[in-house]
Amino acid sequence: MTVSNQPFAVDPAVQVAGERTANVAILMCTYNGASFLAEQLESLERQTHRNWTLYVSDDGSQDATLDILRSFRERWGSERLQVANGPKRGFVANFLSLICRADIDADFFAWSDQDDIWKADKLQRALAWQQSIPSHTPALYCGRTELIGESGATFGFSPRFSLPPRFSNALVQNIGGGNTMVFNRTARALMLEAGDRVAVPCHDWWAYLLVSGAGGIVHYDPEPMVLYRQHDENLIGGNSGWVARFKRFPLIFQGRFCEWNDQIIPALEAMNHRLSPGHQVTLAQFKTARNQTLFLRISGFLRAGIYRQTLSGNLGLVLVALLKKI
Template identity: 55%
Template structure:
């Protein structure tokens, strides 16, 4: 249950834009956004994140923080902002204490939080002023009963806030065939409507998933919902030593993922995602169920039959090298 903090003590233009280049005009009211922030010992950067939320061009939001047992001054920072903003603007709940993915799923499924739209936020990033506006411009015209998810590219910064690059730019279409073998958007970029939120609730908060953002991509695309990938970054994604999940950009990170693929990590991840999808097959549309079945057959087959079922499943990754790695992984029982 959400409680006041006093009770309590994660397609547009492909060329990235600077925050200074973003128009600052507000858009018309399309609904309230519940910003779900998960914290754990986030005292270093939390205030910067909250200030960037306060500076959004779309002002119709509330912040719900799910704290997973912080032992530093995180709760004191939150108390200060609750006093400044008011309990109606910022509230805090206790997280389940089972890690970041479980924390995000738990707060997302909390029925006491009601809103038209939801956004995930990490404790150490900085949102550009147009973050919510950019997402809502894509989500606002989707029928309310249709699940819809916005995600996108990020501008990378170091622990001091200096810009150091961008996350990979994905150019191929997004959808369930891609989601089965790749996550394209970080949870810190994601905004979704209430129909998507209801999918999370029906699936449940106690699933053994790899990550909440990959699960969101699988769930919404698998149910036949809309997924929007924004090529223009709207958040500054901080890279530092205490990051639980960092960017996938850079040659070193790509080589690390190839090594994980051949060590069986990718196959283990797929098994966990498939088990979660199997538990909610009734929420998937017919095309997604068929694609999932073919992918499962590829995983259980041998030799050329495995490659044939993989081809028939239609799964793909976003890059040429990623797809070559996928085929190699299949040949060596790595999917």
């Protein structure tokens, strides 16, 4: 790896007019990520949008993660890379702690995993859409990913979704991984108000729920901008193909979806004052239907209008509704 001591310089030639001044806070959580961390950091360095700062929250790494971060901080400068200790309560709490840090401020925010690779125009493409949205409107960009193995070889893509990204979809599905998400200050304010102690299954699903529920705008980009590294333990994130769906099937019978909704619903109710009136009704219908008898349960879900993005997903939704596992 070639190390340069030269500071970053903003190159106006690669910036779209009006975007170069937008500051992005990239929020990365690390934990024993030495194997692939340098590749991800180098992909951040190649971003065509250059006005960003990387904030890292490390959850107690015991490998060379901190050494790698230290090396890149010396290479980039402390104004470009800041590292802090994480809360050591799991990855969700770590990401939420970052988004709720009062000392981090920016025009836009982007979550980052420690082992992916970003395409060079990932931030620029996200900001091109973001800056078409009024700043007072919560706005969330997310998208499809290209799947790579531990060797870096591509072996597929995450599903391409085409139905509208709405609250009634968010209640039963997260369409965008946090590693693809870029959101504005107004969306961040919702997460900040909810706090870093909110009990939710995933930080990215929570973002989709909050922004869509509050009447914000969610944009799903079908063009993959992130090379998403899959490991043997990937289960929730690695959702490409029937094999991955089969692996997740036992979760239905284990009641995992019920547990997730048992967390999501109270978290949303605590933010009910931020939900639009129509979405308040949808949440109440969804909550009530979960505990009804079969006929009332199905009719309640229909009134709530919940849906997933694919035919197989909706068939699975019917199954969990029938089994009262939702």
